[in-house]
Amino acid sequence: xxxxxxxxxxxxxxxxxxxxxxxxxxxxxxxxxxxxxxxxxxxxxxxxxxxxxxxxxxxxxxxxxxxxxxxxxxxxxxxxxxxxxxxxxxxxxxxxxxxxxxxxxxxxxxxxxxxxxxxxxxxxxxxxxxxxxxxxxxxxxxxxxxxxxxxxxxxxxxxxxxxxxxxxxxxxxxxxxxxxxxxxxxxxxxxxxxxxxxxxxxxxxxxxxxxxxxxxxxxxxxxxxxxxxxxxxxxxxxxxxxxxxxxxxxxxxxxxxxxxxxxxxxxxxxxxxxxxxxxxxxxxxxxxxxxxxxxxxxxxxxxxxxxxxxxxxxxxxxxxxxxxxxxxxxxxxxxxxxxxxxxxxxx
Ligand code: PEP
Ligand code: MN
Numbered sequence: 001x002x003x004x005x006x007x008x009x010x011x012x013x014x015x016x017x018x019x020x021x022x023x024x025x026x027x028x029x030x031x032x033x034x035x036x037x038x039x040x041x042x043x044x045x046x047x048x049x050x051x052x053x054x055x056x057x058x059x060x061x062x063x064x065x066x067x068x069x070x071x072x073x074x075x076x077x078x079x080x081x082x083x084x085x086x087x088x089x090x091x092x093x094x095x096x097x098x099x100x101x102x103x104x105x106x107x108x109x110x111x112x113x114x115x116x117x118x119x120x121x122x123x124x125x126x127x128x129x130x131x132x133x134x135x136x137x138x139x140x141x142x143x144x145x146x147x148x149x150x151x152x153x154x155x156x157x158x159x160x161x162x163x164x165x166x167x168x169x170x171x172x173x174x175x176x177x178x179x180x181x182x183x184x185x186x187x188x189x190x191x192x193x194x195x196x197x198x199x200x201x202x203x204x205x206x207x208x209x210x211x212x213x214x215x216x217x218x219x220x221x222x223x224x225x226x227x228x229x230x231x232x233x234x235x236x237x238x239x240x241x242x243x244x245x246x247x248x249x250x251x252x253x254x255x256x257x258x259x260x261x262x263x264x265x266x267x268x269x270x271x272x273x274x275x276x277x278x279x280x281x282x283x284x285x286x287x288x289x290x291x292x293x294x295x296x297x298x299x300x301x302x303x304x305x306x307x308x309x310x311x312x313x314x315x316x317x318x319x320x321x322x323x324x325x326x327x328x329x330x331x332x333x334x335x336x337x338x339x340x341x342x343x344x345x346x347x
Contacts, residue, residue, distance in 0.1 A: 001040075001041045001045045001048060001062060001063070001064055001065060002038050002039065002040050002041070002062070002063045002065060002075070002076060003017055003021070003038070003039040003041070003053070003059055003062055004036060004038050004059070004060045004061050004062075004063060005017070005036060005037045005038070005039065005058055005059060005060060006036075006057075006058050006059070006060045007035045007036050007060075008035075009036075009037060009058040010058070013056070013058035014030070014037050014039070014058075016056065017039055017053075017056055017058075017059065018030070018039060020052065020056075021039060021041050024043075024047040024048060024049075025043060025044070025047060026041045026042060026043035026044070026045065026047065026048070027041070027042040027043055028040070028041060029041075029042060029071065029076070029077075031076070031077050031078065031079075033078065033079070036060075038076075038078075040065075040070060040071075040076045040077075042070050042071065042226070050062060063075075067215075067218075067261075068215070068219060068222075069215070069218040069219050069221070069222045069262075070222065071222055071225035071226060072218045072219075072221045072222050072225055072232075072261075072262045072263075072264060073218070073261065073262060073263075074260065074261060074262055074263050077263045078263065079263060080092075080263050080265070081230065081232075081263045081264055081265065082265065083203065083230075083231045085124065085160040085179050085180065085203065086158070086159075086160045086179065088123045088124065088160065088338055088339075088340075089338060090203075090231075090233055090265050090293065090294065091233070091264070091265030091293050092293075092338065093335055093336060094330075094335065094336045094337060094338030094339060095288055095292070095293065095294055095295070095326060095330045095335050095336070095337055095338060096123045096124065096267075096293065096294035096295075096338045097121070097122045097123050097124075097294065097295050097297065097323055097326065097337070097338075097340075098122070098123065098124040098125070098126050098162055098267070098294060098295065098296040098297070099117045099120075099122045099124075099125070099126060099295075099296070099297045099298070099299045099319060100113050100114070100117060100125045100126035100127040100298070100299055101113050101126075101127050101128075101298060101299065101300045101306065101313065102127075102128060102131075102271075102298050102300075102306065102308040102309035102310075102312075102313065103127065103128045103129075103131050103139060103141050103142075103146075103306075103307055103308045103309075104127040104128065104129050104141065104142055104146035104149050104150060104163075105139075105142070105306070105307050106142075106149070107149045107152065109300075109301065110125075110127055110146075110149045110150060110152075110153045111149070111152065111153050111156060112301045113125070113127070113153075113299055113300065113301055113316075114153035114154075114156060114157045114159055115156070115157060116299065116301060116316035116319065116320075117157075117159060117299060117316075117319070118157045118158070118159055118340075118341055118342060119316075119320070119342060120316065120319050120320035120323045120344070120345075121320075121323045121324075121327075121337065121340040121342055121343075121344035121345075122159065122299075122319075122323065122340065123159070123160075123294075123338055123340050124159055124160045124161070124162055124179070124180070125150070125153055125154065125157070125159040125160070125161050125162070126161075126162045126163065126182070126296055126298075127146070127150055127153075127161075127163055128141050128146070128163060128164050128182075128308075129141050129142055129143055129144070129145075129146030129147045129150065129163050129164075129174075130143060130146075130163075130164055130165065130166045130170060130174075131164070131308060132164070132166055132184050132186045132187070133308070138308065139307040139308055144173065146163075147163065147173070147174065147176075147177035147178070148177070150163055150177060150178065151177050154179075157341070158341055159341070160179035160180065161177065161178045161179050161180070162178060162179065162180035162181075162182055162205055162296075163177070163178045163180075163181075163182060164181075164182040164183070164184050165181050165182070165183070165193065165196075165197070166184070166187060166193070167190075167192075167193060168192045168193050168195065168196035171193070171196040171197055171199075171200050171202075172200070175200045175202040178202075179203065180202070180203040180204065180205050180233075181197055181200065181202050181203070181204050181205070182204075182205045182207065183197060183204060183205070183206045183207060184207050185207045185208060185209050185210050185212075185237055185272070186209070186210075188206065188207060188208060188209035188212055188216070188217065188220050189209060189212070189216070189220060191223060194206075194220055194223035194224055195223060195227065197224050197229070198223060198224040198225070198226065198227025198228070198229045199227050199229075200229070201227075201228065201229050201231075202229070202231070203231035203232075203233070204224055204229065204231065204232050204233070205233045205235055205267065205296070206220060206221055206224065206232060206233070206234055206235065207235040207237045207269070208234070208235060208236055208237055208239070208251075208254070210237075210238070210239055210240045210248065211239065211240050212239075214254055214257055214258060214261070217234060217258075218234075218258075218261065218262060221234060221262070221264060232264055233264060233265040233266070233267050233293075233294070234258055234262065234264050234265070234266050234267065235266075235267045235268070235269055235296060236250070236251055236254040236255060236258070236266070236267075236268050236269065236273065236287075236292075237268075237269035237272040237273050238250050238251070238269070238272055238273025238274070238275075239251050246273075246274050246275055246276060246279065247272065247273075247274065247275020247276070247312070248272060248273050248274070248275060249273070250268075250270065250273035250274065250283050250286070250287075251273075252283075252286055252287065252290055254266075255268060255287055255290040255291050255292050256290055256291050259291050265293040265294065266291070266292050266293050266294075267292060267293060267294040267295065267296055268283070268284070268287030268288075268290075268292040268294075268295055268296075269295070269296045269297070270282075270283035270284040270287060270295060270297060271296075271297055271298040271309065271312045271313065271314075272298075272309075272312065274312065275311065275312050276311060276312055277303065277311065277312055277313060277314050277318065280297065280298075280312065280314055280318075280322070281314075281318070281321065281322040281325060284297060284322055284325075284326060285325055285326065285329050288326050288329045288330055288333070288335070289329050289332070289333055291333070294338075295326065297314060297319065297322070298312055298313040298314065299313060299314050299315070299316065299319045300313040300314075300315065301315070301316060302315070303315055320345065321347070323337070323344055324344055324345065324346065324347035325347065327344055327347075328347065
């Protein structure tokens with residue numbers, strides 16, 4: 001439920017309503033627009049005595065929120081959420097490109113990739129140190145050693161780091177090294193992990209579960225937001241369908257649908273959603289054309305040697321080509337490529 005205050009209400013009038021909401025044991029979330037202030041009520045709204053609101057002349061109307069997610073909804077927070085990562089704005093007008101290998105494999109591999117990502121105009125470096133692999137016999141990641149190499153790559157290139165935490169216990173460690181905690185598709189509904197990521201107050205990239213609905217994704221985000229952590233990005237990474245020609249099916253619809261339903265930044269992962277490097281640039285372009293705020297793309301200096309997801313990884317040259325295509329698409333839809341540390345070479 002939301003209380004919409006009349007245009008020009010004073011701070012004191014807003015505060016009176018906030019105190020009233022709190023007196024019912026509810027949380028009051030303020031959203032101040034240019035004209036109007038909206039107060040969102042979160043908690044057990046059965047305690048709300050609506051008739052009491054009649055005594056507050058500065059209230060314009062009370063609006064019920066129809067969705068089970070509140071803090072994630074655009075109804076509740078109408079303006080896009082954005083936050084800065086080392087000077088790179090996530091959720092702003094500029095489209096952000098996050099790139100790097102599926103897994104951190106060695107010190108030299110992540111440093112080489114980080115330099116290539118930076119040179120091509122990428123904005124942040126990805127790389128898994130803890131890997132959620134389908135097979136227990138597959139490479140599981142370098143763990144803390146991988147996090148140390150990522151930190152060194154950030155030092156060398158200035159690129160912020162994004163890497164996955166697979167359990168609540170890993171959250172403090174990952175938060176110490178990384179700028180953004182990734183929650184993977186397989187863990188989208190790991191509620192203990194969502195809780196820990198929320199409590200950490202660290203930026204989070206939440207990936208959509210492979211069989212999760214958009215509403216379930218937003219409910220998972222709500223868990224993180226409800227701990228007061230507002231720096232959450234959502235990631236469409238392809239869903240399971242009957243189609244077997246690609247690893248997953250990119251739910252391109254999810255991009256404009258999410259932009260409509262939520263104020264949170266929306267990132268598209270064209271690598272996991274196709275599973276084949278040949279389709280990655282095309283789907284990256286489609287994602288930006290559809291309104292994505294950013295991309296997360298797998299890049300490996302020698303994809304044929306990768307220990308995980310080599311088949312869907314771009315080599316540095318193909319990645320550089322993709323970045324300059326993305327710039328053209330961004331400009332065509334009245335966006336830009338976010339400012340990067342280097343001048344992006346012409347296509
Ligand atoms: C990854 O980003 O390497 C990954 C494992 O992604 P997802 O959780 O989307 O499968
Ligand atoms: Mn991967």
